[in-house]
Amino acid sequence: MGAIYIDPVKKRATIQRDECVECYACFNGLSQEHLNPTLVRTVRRVFAAMRLRFEPEPDVCPTAAFEPDELVWPRVVRRAFSDPRVPHESTGVEGRGTEEVKTNDVTGRVKVGDVGFTIEFGRPGVGVRFHQIQEMCWALAEANVSFEKKNPITSLMTDVPSGTLNPDILSEKVMSAIVEIKVPVERAEEIVRLVWQVEKKLGIVIALGVATRCDESGEEEVVAPILERLGYKLSRAKTNIGLGRVGTQEIQRAKETVQV
Numbered sequence: 001m002g003a004i005y006i007d008p009v010k011k012r013a014t015i016q017r018d019e020c021v022e023c024y025a026c027f028n029g030l031s032q033e034h035l036n037p038t039l040v041r042t043v044r045r046v047f048a049a050m051r052l053r054f055e056p057e058p059d060v061c062p063t064a065a066f067e068p069d070e071l072v073w074p075r076v077v078r079r080a081f082s083d084p085r086v087p088h089e090s091t092g093v094e095g096r097g098t099e100e101v102k103t104n105d106v107t108g109r110v111k112v113g114d115v116g117f118t119i120e121f122g123r124p125g126v127g128v129r130f131h132q133i134q135e136m137c138w139a140l141a142e143a144n145v146s147f148e149k150k151n152p153i154t155s156l157m158t159d160v161p162s163g164t165l166n167p168d169i170l171s172e173k174v175m176s177a178i179v180e181i182k183v184p185v186e187r188a189e190e191i192v193r194l195v196w197q198v199e200k201k202l203g204i205v206i207a208l209g210v211a212t213r214c215d216e217s218g219e220e221e222v223v224a225p226i227l228e229r230l231g232y233k234l235s236r237a238k239t240n241i242g243l244g245r246v247g248t249q250e251i252q253r254a255k256e257t258v259q260v
C-alpha cells in the first residue's frame, strides 16, 4: 500500500497507519533477526562513512522492528478484508470472505433465470475505503437488487434494504472487498450500466464478475450476448459442473424414485 516510508525527520522507516490495511504481509513476510537496533544503526553508519556499500537481504528485518498492533473495532475490519489467512467472522470464509458462486453446485445462489454479479473493489497496492463501497451499495439498493446474505459486506450493513453500511467503518481502508448481488437475467444490462456510472463517479477501478447458469448443452446464450453488446470480450472463467454434494444427493434420490 506504500504505507511504509522513510520519515524525513526521524530518518527511519515508519508506517503511515491510515494507509496500512493490516494485511500483515510485512510482518509475516520477513524473517526477524532480533539484533540490537543501536548496534545495527552504528554498523550501518560506519559502513556509510567508509563508503562501503551494504546491501541487506530484502526479506530480513535485522531488528525485529515490526510488531502487530492489538486491533480493535473498527480497525479490525482492515485485517479481515486484507490478510488472506484470517477468516471473516460473519461467514467463516478466508480472504474476501465469500465463496462467491464457486460453490453454486451446493449453494444454488444463482438459479436458472438469475444473473449474479460480483463487484470487486481494490487490489494489492490500491485498496479501497468503505465509504467508496457505500456509494455503490446505495446505488444498487436503490435499483432494488438482492444482496447475497453470506457475504461479509452484507453482514456489515446496518440496513440491508437501503444498502447502508455501519457508519463506524466508512473511513477504514482494506485491500479488497466484494459486493455480491443478483437480479433476473433481463436486468443484466441495467446493472452493468449502473456499475459503470458509479465507478466513474468514484474514480476507482472495479472488477465486475458475472455468474449465470448454462443451458442443458453447456452453453449460455442469454447473458453472454448482452455482455458482448456492451463491449466485453467473453471467456469462460470458472465453471461449476454439478459435482457438488447436494447435486449428487439429488441424483441419488432421483434414482431411488425411479427404482420405486
Ligand code: SF4
Binding pocket: 001, 002, 003, 004, 015, 019, 020, 021, 022, 023, 024, 025, 026, 027
Ligand atoms: S500490514 Fe500490509 S499495508 Fe500495513 S505496512 Fe505492512 S505490508 Fe503495508
